[in-house]
Amino acid sequence: MAIAIDGASPALVGDDATTITTASFTRPAGGLLVAMVAALSGAAPVVSGGGLTWTRRVQRDAEGPWVEIWTAPVTGSGAMTVSLTITDSFGVVAGAIKVDAVTGQHATAPIGNTGNNSSTANTLNVTGYTSSSAGSRGFFVAVEDNSLGAVTVGGGDTGFPFAVTHAFGDMDGIAIRKAANTATAGTAVTFNADAAGSSAAAWTWAALEIKGGSTDASVTAETVAVAAALPDPTVTVSASPSPAAVAA
Template identity: 35%
Template sequence: MPVQIHPSSPARVSDTTRTDGSTQTASFTPPFGSLLVAAVHYNTQSAEGSNPTITMSASPSTAWTPRAIPPFTSGFGYVALFTAPAASSAPTTVTATSNRLYTISLKVYVVTGHHPATPIAATGTGNIYNNPATFPGYTSTRRNSLGLLAATDWDNLGPATSADVLESAAVNGGASGGSISVLTAYKAASTPTPGTAVTFTADSPGTIPAPWTWAAIEILPAPYRGWGIPIL
């Protein structure tokens, strides 16, 4: 079975009140054993903003593994990718909480067809100041893996478009300030050949360069079994 984004994946949620620095998805029901990928975005640009706490209501003790987190850089926002297994098929919510009162945004993907033991291989992170932007991503390590990206635009130029399967939004801080634009994207098809440069694109409104900070991961497929023998 190929690596796929499952339709139970909840919609993006954001909190702009900056009263408690947290946001929570709607309830969703992931298949047992699926992989949850959480993309978290802040409006911070400094190292004072440590990584968020992520919890799942159906299994609060489940640990979330950080997979791709760019270094904090002045003039750029925060983004990070985390994963956790769906330990049950019970309805659940996912909550992300920062240690400061930031504008925060959260997108959770439910992934199936992944490698159960080592779901993530190559990763990439960085900053880019361009519009349109091409994110260099990573070099694939396994055939039929799937690439996924998350990025934050500190200048909030607005929702971007992309050749990839994209979800993008402008998260407006309102009177409290701290507005950012955010996106998550995954490749429309898996990468058939190891050693392939996997890139992503984003085109923000207008022509002003956007200060993007980005993180990308390679999701590995489950081993194919031919005559009962795993084939990687």
């Protein structure tokens, strides 16, 4: 089963508040929620919502914005929201969260490889990770902390830029979803984000691979005993005499 993004996935939301909540959306039965997070916070931010079990899968903190990706397997049904909770740091808070509702993920082991780093290049073009399986999908979040302006996505992928104004400037960044599933294992999965202008940037980024559903199956052959009774063979000879006149 191939990974797909459910159309009910909520839009990115950003704010300079200690709690940031998505719009209500309908969770996909048996799916997986992927939350791409950026935050200016005094401590690691926290994702929650829907009564689900959320797990931080990758994190980067370069003495400034936090970038993280969380996941939660979907249980139950109906409408829900997802919240990002940020710790106030000397009166400065800002954050953004983009939640994707994924279907077709691996049933028991959906989490693949991760990557995170920082960069000063104005155009960020990085290998987020090397794919661990065929049919996986990549997710990415990055913050540019020099307040250069709006961030754009490259590489034909799907980007969700954000710009959140806080007490000391702007937090510019982008959440990115690969436009297609990765065809084979062992592929260097790249992400591209371009800061405004051409000045040196201050990027912090994190990436996560979600593995697709497996169709592998094993068959165990067993010998089945069948009871049968065969009759003993018999031979029957039957003939009738036919007298006839013989000429002498």
